Amino acid sequence: MQFENGECELTTFALRQDGSCNQVGDPSSVHDYEYHMYSEATRLNKKYSDGSTAPANPSPKAPSPSLIYEMLRFGRPAGETMPSDVKFGHWRKVTTPEATGWINLNQPTIGVYSDADFPQWAGWSLINDDAGATSLCASPTIRRWLDLDGNGHVTHAEAKEALKEKAVVKRLSMAICKFPIEWSKDESTIKARWGWVNQASEALPVPLTADEFDLLKAHIQALGFWEDIHDGELPKADACWHFPPKAFVAHFRKCGWLSTVEMAQCFPRRLLHLQGVKFVLSTTSWDTASARSEKWVAAFNIGTRRYGISVNRLRLIHLLSHVIPETGNLHYVKEINGELREYQPHYGRGLIQLTHLANYKSYGSFRGFADGNSPLKFNGLGWDPDVLIAKDNDGNHNTSNCVDSACFYVSNRTHMLEHMDAGCSKENAILVSKDVNGYVEIQNLNGLDVRLQAVVYLKSIFMDESNESGPTSITFDWRRNSQQEPVLDEHGHVVMVGHPPRPKKKFYRTQHTIHIVMERQQP
CATH class of the missing domain: 1.10.530.10 (Lysozyme)
Structure with a gap:
């Protein structure tokens, strides 16, 4: 369920055997739903009985509109607690592989997740099956993604062609992979990860010479910092999770939670x-x-x-x-x-x-x-x-x-x-x-x-x-005085009102241009 520019869109995904998710049918969308969510929460609250029903068959207690509002937005109470004597059905129209129908999203069998969970159905993958020590990808999962002809063997040419496929690129761009850290300056680690460049291969027909490899090693050591970090919580150099950088930045830009x-x-x-x-x-x-x-x-x-x-x-x-x-x-x-x-x-x-x-x-x-x-x-x-x-x-x-x-x-x-x-x-x-x-x-x-x-x-x-600080001009219409001024009649006399009489006052409109320095707030 996604809100954007007032729209509320519900999309159904089905899990495939290979771990990927495919969209089922077209999303179900409600126009301007978010813009009217307050009135919808109020409307639903009023649908509950006023308590005039017979005591032997009492109606469920009405949740507050604010609690309904949270249920409509998050699918669960976020700031309030759902009382035990309150029932609320969050019925939404969704598309399933069988048909289009209505589902109550507020029931124990429904799991609720957010972007912070990096959910699989949103395209994220956790890849933890690469046992190789080199910087070459040896993950069976990723190799299956690149195996276009499905024969169980991925050639260099086939991999290059696979990387032109939008679906493959999309999956790779959201793959969170576990493999050895690339920021180690330990000489043995560098040799283990990069020693393959000294030998000819389909991907590297002309290997590096000994001098060229020494130059590469010096460059890696100059950039390395892993051994300089002293923190007992840091993982070992051969056991690190890697987020795809562009997807990581794009994903966390969704987070509106501000630090102090x-x-x-x-x-x-x-x-x-x-x-x-x-x-x-x-x-x-x-x-x-x-x-x-x-x-x-x-x-x-x-x-x-x-x-x-x-x-x-x-x-x-x-x-x-x-x-x-x-x-x-x-x-x-x-x-x-x-x-x-x-x-x-x-x-x-x-x-x-x-x-x-x-x-x-x-x-x-x-x-x-x-x-x-x-x-x-x-x-x-x-x-x-x-x-x-x-x-x-x-x-x-x-x-x-x-x-x-x-x-x-x-x-x-x-x-x-x-x-x-x-x-x-x-x-x-x-x-x-x-x-x-x-x-x-x-x-x-x-x-x-x-x-x-x-x-x-x-x-x-x-x-x-x-983000540069510099002078900025703003021109706008507003009041010419921060205090209201007396109203004058056509002869220039102050208009008096009330008993006892007092000057009638108002704000007069004028145009201002102010020059300001937008200096950043920082320590």
């Missing part, structure tokens, strides 16, 4: 903030970025994995570009002076600060929080955001739910994941900002100055672009 160092690099060292009508520089040191990332990295990785954000670099760029201004680089998880807002006590909390009663209700319902045991001020909500998300900016917060609520908000906003997947241009960043703040006029988008800078910076971290 990698996460710290995501917080720009220099940012310009509009204060009044001028842009003022703020800086974040490496020590600060590193210390904060260390506190947040585990929860961030779990949350972004749970909601399918970390599997896509574009999604990480857009999410972090909002986390940076919303939290002041992971410093604030509670809206400053939120108690003074008309929507208090449901002011901003979390990494993308969840605000307003309706959003709190949606999140609480999704997670199954409402239990009625909440303080009086949250009586209409049924759970306590001060405990389950954040009470203040002094450390009284739930790190996991600060991240989770932000990822939830991203996932349930209509078209937001779709807009994230579309790219990370200035126009993409503005559209995603509108997804977060509402589709208001551009001057009313909060933090747009930092968000646009963050997207440009994060592109150099996550995408295959130049």
